[in-house]
Amino acid sequence: MLRVSAQTTGTEIDLTGINGDADGAARGIPFGSELMRFGEAIALREPARLANARTALFEQAGSRVLVDAAGVAANFQRMVRIADSTGIPVDDTTSALGRDVRATLGLERFPGARNTPATG
């Protein structure tokens, strides 16, 4: 979705932000580094890290951005559990875009890959 959005808006981004690269997250995305760190801290469930990330995002981007980002992160804390608890496969394994994103991010290493045969 990030790559589709970047293509739609003609923005040059670096997908490595998804894997935790702060410089990559900042490329082409306003407050990208702070947003990435905030989402990361929520998912890692480390209170001190979360408090620091929350403060950093608030100071850089303000309360509206902080609240909207919290909503998105909370939503995806749920989505991953729906996907893994029901074993759903990826919808379209044939698209070149999807294959490229999975390869770039190394997603095949995740256990849930077993639910999607022949993703290569």
Next chain:
Amino acid sequence: MAYFDYADAPFPIRNDIREAHRSFWQRLARAGSWWTGAQRVAIARESRNALTCDFCARRKEALSPYVFSGTHTHEGGLPDAAIDAVHRIVTDQTRITASWIAGNAAEGLSLEAYVELVGVVVAVFSIDEFSRALGLALELLPEPQSGEPSRYRPAVLADDIGYVPTVPANGAVGNEADLWPNGGRAPNVVRALTLVPQAMRDWRELAGAQYLSFADMANFVGHPDRSINRMQMELVAGRVSAINQCFY
């Protein structure tokens, strides 16, 4: 009691988020399709207990969760298999398998009850995560209401994806006509909980407030009611998903 007034929140909370959280809390307290209101609230309580469950923490470190025995920290009100399912979904979801779900079904936790349980767990967990993300106290759980489960099961189901039956992509008809435009695209994650259609409706309502509505998901630029554009949203979503090792 007025839940989710967010009066003490140091940041203004969008009204649509507040309303979505309140709306789910009301449904949480009522009998669902396969669980009573008291059981649904017990499921919600266990989704919180799982985060401090010592057995869950030790099992997550084990090479296989299926050869590791012990007892969860829990408050009862549910069959053992349901307590284990709740804790597993919250703390060790990547290692859930089809055979474990089928084994539970053989011992009384039906696929339908399991799917409703998943829906309750993930909704409560997501609402709690929103509060935790902003440094807010978790909302009190609602008082359960009396009533019996409807035991409603969709008439048209398929076994073509995942571990549980789902409404097929072209099956949004009859009582399920509101799920998505029939003939339209129904991604697997949208279908995932449709063995219990209300669980999917809950999913949709919460997603519409915390992330995007179905209609807005096709907008890859940005929504006027959001302060972050779609790229910013997807960066957060992607990082959260990566840490959770989500392949989907």
